[in-house]
Amino acid sequence: MAEEHVIVPTERLDRKQKPGRPVIDARNVAVSFKVEDGTVEAVKGVSFQLHRGETVAIVGESGSGKSVTARTIMGLLTKRATVSDRASIAYNGRDVLKFSTRERRSLRGDRISMIFQEPMSSLNPIYMVGSQIVEAIRAHKRVKRRDAEARALELLKQVHIPDPESRLRQYPHQLSGGQRQRVMIAMALANSPDVLIADEPTTALDVTVQAQILNLIRELQQRLGMAVILITHDLTVVRQFSDYVYVMQHGVVREHNTTEALFKEPKHPYTQRLLASEPRGSANPLPAKSPVILEGRGVRVSFTLKKGGFFNPEMHELVAVNDLDIHLRKHETLGLVGESGSGKTTFGQALLRLINTRKGEVSFDGEPIQNKTRSEMRPLRARMQIVFQDPFSSLNPRMSIGQIIGEGLVVNGLGTTKGERQDRIKEALVSAGMPENILSRFPHEFSGGQRQRIAIARAIALEPEFILLDEPTSALDLSIQAQIIDLLRRLQDERGLSYLFISHDLKVVRALCHRVMVMQHGNIVEQGPVSEVLSKPKTEYTQRLVRAAFQVAA
Structure with missing residues (x-):
């Protein structure tokens, strides 16, 4: 006090x-x-x-x-x-x-102007970017529309948006996150x-x-x-x-x-x-001669996209993951880093057979899984789990915490009686740093950090050997991030877990991972031990990521 x-x-x-x-x-x-x-x-x-x-x-x-x-x-x-x-x-x-x-x-x-956290919720989706900047100008100044449009173009040039003339006639959804934030700055400076x-x-x-x-x-x-x-x-x-x-x-x-x-x-x-509470420390040393639990060779994921009009469409292939190799050892944490759109999440989901690959081989614990059907994959699902970026969207809001965690146990036939399943649910919650008396409560009753712990509890209740962690700390405060990192480290030591950790936060990667792979445009541009790659990056792209993460000066 x-x-x-x-x-x-x-x-x-x-x-x-x-x-x-x-x-x-x-x-x-x-x-x-x-x-x-x-x-x-x-x-x-x-x-x-x-x-x-x-x-x-x-x-x-x-x-x-x-x-x-x-x-x-x-x-x-x-x-x-x-x-x-x-x-x-x-x-x-x-x-x-x-x-x-x-x-x-x-x-x-x-x-006095303000830039908000999420530009997509601040920009009107049904109006073109240029119209919204013009409106911001004319709300406070008596100027002709033509002059306001010229000022809008000048503002977009000031905020360094590429091809500003065409951006004026685009809608918010047609811009990237960084470009939308630049538009918000242009409006604020109007x-x-x-x-x-x-x-x-x-x-x-x-x-x-x-x-x-x-x-x-x-x-x-x-x-x-x-x-x-x-x-x-x-x-x-x-x-x-x-x-x-x-x-x-x-x-x-x-x-x-x-x-x-x-x-x-x-x-x-x-x-x-x-x-x-800034992410500190490093991963605990890997046991000697630790065997490979997950391996991918020549993994390729592509999507067919349509361009052109209704009567004259053109189809082209977008390669999201370009013939990549990966191996993850037992007890190891492998970081997969890169900017948005680099293919990190697509690669991770392909390795878990959540999306289909065009070619390549994927093995889990020495067993090929790339050609297995959905029913053939089911026995492996308990051993391979995933924790998503936003726990609020991955936890069913209509189900209680007990039902959310228990559902996986029922589906995978774990626990012979209801009482045994309840014990496993409580044990998972306690392991994830949550009290065991919250089974009847709902996701909206918890903070972001608590919801992420519940999502981790849901994953570890099935006693997996491998967990894909997709940006699990990106939306959390620093002190909560530090708690989740400590939790993941402890669970790895206690249960011998292997993690594939997808993130664009290199500070968290440095604190948690043994090795790191850097992705850009569906390719691996650099990989190696975390201490080596983040302290002496070889490629210009990795150097830029490291500078931006640790010095905020790209």
């Missing part, structure tokens, strides 16, 4: 080096939400200052109140939210919380704002694209003199891009300081824990 009573100063510790008035000066910001059984205090008395031309980072785990604080500045809270009467948010000396609805709307998107709020702008992006987006924001900031509020849980990004850091937990600012001072000497136990 001592943590709750640490008094954090409302003024910045470097205020003597910051002459002039802050562009944003927030004091005692407190926000509560009405829920079915009362109220939830999401933000409790937060104060912070932002000066022109600098980047302030607000960091903390999910549920810490970072995004609610940002939305309070923007005036984007739901009707169920209540902002405390004592709160004030001064923009250039004027309290925006006292603005009328009309004044707030004219400020939002003009002087009216040259004083303040840009970037709320987890790179969480869903590959490391190389993340580096490009962050470097782009910094370049535009320096050119336009903007102040930036960066909301993130990625400490590498914070260290590289911010000038000052506020650390939030449970709606409270636990600590704040200049970036250099905070990383050098964190004062609060929570900050120390957060900094210590």
